[in-house]
Amino acid sequence: MTSLRTEGLTKAFGGVRAVDGVTVELRDGLINGLIGPNGSGKTTFFNIVTGMIRADAGRVLYRDRDITRHAPHRVAHAGIGRTFQLCRVFPRLTVLENMLVAVRRTRLRELLAGLRDKGEVERARHWLRRMGIEHLEDAEARDLSYGQQKLLELAAVLMAEPDLILLDEPAGGVNPALIDRIAGLVRDLNAEGRTFLVVEHNMELVMGMCDHVIVFDRGAPIAEGPPSVVREDPRVLEAYLGV
Amino acid sequence: MRIASRGIPLLLAALAIAYPWLVPNYYLVYAGALTVMYAAMATSWNLLGGFTGYVSLGHSAFFGLGAYGTGLLVTRLDVPWVVALVVSAVLVTAFAAGVGVAAVRVRGASFVIVSIALVSMMNLVVQGWRSLTGGSTGLQVPSPFPGLHRGQTHMVFFYLFLALLALALLVWWYVSRSRFGAGLRAIREDEDKAESLGVPTGAYKVTAFSLSALFVALAGGLYALWFGSLDPIFVFSILIGSYMVLMSLLGGVRHLFGPLLGALIVAPAGEYFLIALGETQIHLTATGLVLVLVVLFMPDGILARLTRRRAGPSIHDQSADQRLQEVTP
Numbered sequence: 001m002t003s004l005r006t007e008g009l010t011k012a013f014g015g016v017r018a019v020d021g022v023t024v025e026l027r028d029g030l031i032n033g034l035i036g037p038n039g040s041g042k043t044t045f046f047n048i049v050t051g052m053i054r055a056d057a058g059r060v061l062y063r064d065r066d067i068t069r070h071a072p073h074r075v076a077h078a079g080i081g082r083t084f085q086l087c088r089v090f091p092r093l094t095v096l097e098n099m100l101v102a103v104r105r106t107r108l109r110e111l112l113a114g115l116r117d118k119g120e121v122e123r124a125r126h127w128l129r130r131m132g133i134e135h136l137e138d139a140e141a142r143d144l145s146y147g148q149q150k151l152l153e154l155a156a157v158l159m160a161e162p163d164l165i166l167l168d169e170p171a172g173g174v175n176p177a178l179i180d181r182i183a184g185l186v187r188d189l190n191a192e193g194r195t196f197l198v199v200e201h202n203m204e205l206v207m208g209m210c211d212h213v214i215v216f217d218r219g220a221p222i223a224e225g226p227p228s229v230v231r232e233d234p235r236v237l238e239a240y241l242g243v
Numbered sequence: 244m245r246i247a248s249r250g251i252p253l254l255l256a257a258l259a260i261a262y263p264w265l266v267p268n269y270y271l272v273y274a275g276a277l278t279v280m281y282a283a284m285a286t287s288w289n290l291l292g293g294f295t296g297y298v299s300l301g302h303s304a305f306f307g308l309g310a311y312g313t314g315l316l317v318t319r320l321d322v323p324w325v326v327a328l329v330v331s332a333v334l335v336t337a338f339a340a341g342v343g344v345a346a347v348r349v350r351g352a353s354f355v356i357v358s359i360a361l362v363s364m365m366n367l368v369v370q371g372w373r374s375l376t377g378g379s380t381g382l383q384v385p386s387p388f389p390g391l392h393r394g395q396t397h398m399v400f401f402y403l404f405l406a407l408l409a410l411a412l413l414v415w416w417y418v419s420r421s422r423f424g425a426g427l428r429a430i431r432e433d434e435d436k437a438e439s440l441g442v443p444t445g446a447y448k449v450t451a452f453s454l455s456a457l458f459v460a461l462a463g464g465l466y467a468l469w470f471g472s473l474d475p476i477f478v479f480s481i482l483i484g485s486y487m488v489l490m491s492l493l494g495g496v497r498h499l500f501g502p503l504l505g506a507l508i509v510a511p512a513g514e515y516f517l518i519a520l521g522e523t524q525i526h527l528t529a530t531g532l533v534l535v536l537v538v539l540f541m542p543d544g545i546l547a548r549l550t551r552r553r554a555g556p557s558i559h560d561q562s563a564d565q566r567l568q569e570v571t572p
Contacts, residue, residue: 072435076438077246081439100425101437103426103440113421114421114422116420157440158351158438160440160441
């Protein structure tokens with residue numbers, strides 16, 4: 001089944017076409033990698049898909065539903081979660097409060113429910129345990145180390161129960177031990193049925209973790225396929241090495 | 244600690260209820276009622292400002308509209324005062340929702356400017372619409388308690404404002420413990436991030452904006468019934484809006500009792516300056532100066548200073564890798 005499909009997605013900033021007619025399709029249940037040189041439009045692509053910026057042209061479909069002009073919170077309700085390139089948590093909320101921000105549906109009863117709602121707190125603790133940061137639940141997020149904040153960000157995204165998770169540089173700025181841990185988490189979460197789209201510069205990680213890799217250059221995909229194939233593709237080598 | 248956090252508010256509540264009977268003259272009852280009115284309005288302002296971080300300098304618009312709405316319903320339509328008060332507040336809240344849809348689209352300094360513009364517009368409308376509002380000559384509202392003398396009226400309104408304050412505090416407390424409140428705080432911290440987690444930030448902000456207008460409008464309506472005469476220049480002044488901001492910031496916007504504490508300091512100080520210096524504009528300068536000092540040196544307010552936990556990081560210094568080494572074999 002198709003998870004995410006975009007058709008001719010285009011966005012220009014001034015005269016620069018950051019994303020230029022992108023048509024891609026992600027299959028459900030895979031870990032997809034999205035790679036490309038700096039400025040090739042990967043983050044802009046993320047921002048369009050999640051509704052944070054509007055495309056000039058093109059369509060975004062998720063599980064065959066058109067979500068092109070949906071506000072970000074409706075994209076989230078449709079089942080797409082994301083993390084940010086520079087990890088973003090709510091610095092002056094506690095770890096547990098960070099977890100309880102996520103809204104799955106806009107229902108009055110859910111919104112008026114207390115923060116100490118047992119079921120929700122239990123769900124939050126479950127994800128914090130899986131990230132290995134449950135001992136920090138009462139700390140303010142700004143007191144966490146960068147690596148812990150990255151784990152918290154992912155845990156909070158999981159609270160919204162997304163089926164497709166977009167990760168923007170999950171290994172950026174974290175140490176090798178934590179990279180292994182995050183890669184392991186992504187594989188486990190994928191095995192439980194979640195689809196991933198991962199923007200990452202760490203090639204070793206991408207090639208080792210992903211089932212399918214899409215390569216962007218100058219705002220458009222230039223190659224895609226299994227990691228082993230993409231790695232040998234002359235167009236990819238040219239885009240990266242300029243040979 | 245628990246005894247202190249439960250006991251002190253109860254003690255203060257008892258003191259507040261006894262206050263009119265403890266003071267030696269009606270002037271102090273009047274000053275008390277004024278202080279409690281400001282406390283209710285600042286607490287209400289904090290429903291928006293404290294949770295979402297959207298600083299409105301224009302909440303006096305809702306005060307003025309609540310006052311004129313109540314006054315006009317009583318004088319022109321002969322509506323009973325309680326009905327006038329409630330109907331007017333509901334109308335102002337609906338109006339605030341409409342304004343909110345437009346106003347909360349802009350953030351930071353732009354929102355402050357929009358909120359100031361709102362007050363100025365309301366002021367001009369009310370002054371200009373002479374046939375309805377009496378224009379700049381003001382509106383006279385008959386007292387709802389003609390049988391009582393002036394001092395007794397102060398007492399009645401002291402308790403009415405106290406009830407309003409209790410209601411505003413209760414709502415703030417309830418919101419702060421709800422997931423809605425968590426969403427509002429998330430908006431303050433990082434609005435786009437909150438949106439990406441599924442929080443309908445627009446709807447949340449408009450709801451907080453309207454809720455915050457509601458109690459200010461009720462305070463305005465009570466003010467109209469209490470004072471009996473409305474002057475558009477005063478009720479739509481930036482000063483009233485600035486007071487709400489100053490009181491909240493001074494006491495601490497992140498605390499239930501922050502705005503109340505701020506009001507207990509600022510309102511009596513304002514009254515004192517009025518007596519000591521007469522009808523000068525010095526209290527305006529003083530208000531501005533104190534606001535600047537608070538923002539510069541104590542942006543989290545007095546209560547944040549007092550309740551700050553022990554120094555140092557609130558968790559033991561342990562990095563993710565140290566933690567990892569513990570959990571990975």
